[in-house]
Amino acid sequence: MFISFEGVDGSGKSTQAGLLASALREAGFEVIETREPGGTPLGEQVRTMLLHGADMTPWAEAALFAASRAQHVEAVIRPALERGAWVVCDRYVDSSVVYQGVVRGLGAEAVYDLNRVVTRELMPQQTFVLDLDAATSRARQDGELDRIEREDDSFRARVVAAYRDLASRDPERVVVLDASLPVAELAERIRERVLAG
Numbered sequence: 362m363f364i365s366f367e368g369v370d371g372s373g374k375s376t377q378a379g380l381l382a383s384a385l386r387e388a389g390f391e392v393i394e395t396r397e398p399g400g401t402p403l404g405e406q407v408r409t410m411l412l413h414g415a416d417m418t419p420w421a422e423a424a425l426f427a428a429s430r431a432q433h434v435e436a437v438i439r440p441a442l443e444r445g446a447w448v449v450c451d452r453y454v455d456s457s458v459v460y461q462g463v464v465r466g467l468g469a470e471a472v473y474d475l476n477r478v479v480t481r482e483l484m485p486q487q488t489f490v491l492d493l494d495a496a497t498s499r500a501r502q503d504g505e506l507d508r509i510e511r512e513d514d515s516f517r518a519r520v521v522a523a524y525r526d527l528a529s530r531d532p533e534r535v536v537v538l539d540a541s542l543p544v545a546e547l548a549e550r551i552r553e554r555v556l557a558g
């Protein structure tokens with residue numbers, strides 16, 4: 362089973378991905394916990410370029426996220442799924458569709474098509490979108506901001522709206538949860554949903 366977590370920066374998706382992975386391990390499953398951009402040595406190098414490198418055009422950005430993802434799918438995700446492990450991934454194709462496709466304006470379809478090719482059509486069975494308003498997202502940010510986190514509130518608001526829209530188009534796979542709920546309650550809802558599925 363392949364599960365992804367999505368949401369605007371500061372939504373707590375990394376925390377929830379970690380809690381779900383621990384719960385599944387306690388239930389006796391092998392779990393690969395991973396993230397994008399990253400997840401492989403090449404992916405981590407690409408991550409540094411994307412988040413701390415030079416300015417780039419939107420298509421250069423989409424292509425770099427896709428390059429990291431291509432490596433990640435073939436080297437980590439697909440082999441894990443083939444041997445029966447669970448994969449819990451912090452961001453995946455939906456991040457590119459939302460950030461590059463909708464918010465950067467490349468077109469959701471065009472970015473999705475690129476990603477279908479590079480992943481050989483591997484999509485998660487279940488995706489959790491942690492929904493948080495733009496102001497809270499910014500307020501939760503600390504430390505040095507990366508290239509994408511430096512974008513303004515209207516960028517964040519468009520990310521939030523694009524995730525809601527995505528979920529409404531694919532309600533079977535994509536579940537939206539209120540990221541302002543207490544961490545433990547949110548974790549419980551996610552666990553129930555996963556174990557029921």
Ligand code: TYD
Nearest residue numbers: 370397398426452453456457460461509510
């Ligand atoms: P993330 O690792 O979730 O941020 P952090 O750990 O710093 O909170 O993601 C890094 C940034 O990359 C985030 O702003 C979203 C962006 N992103 C895209 O724009 N497209 C993508 O395909 C992915 C995977 C991430």
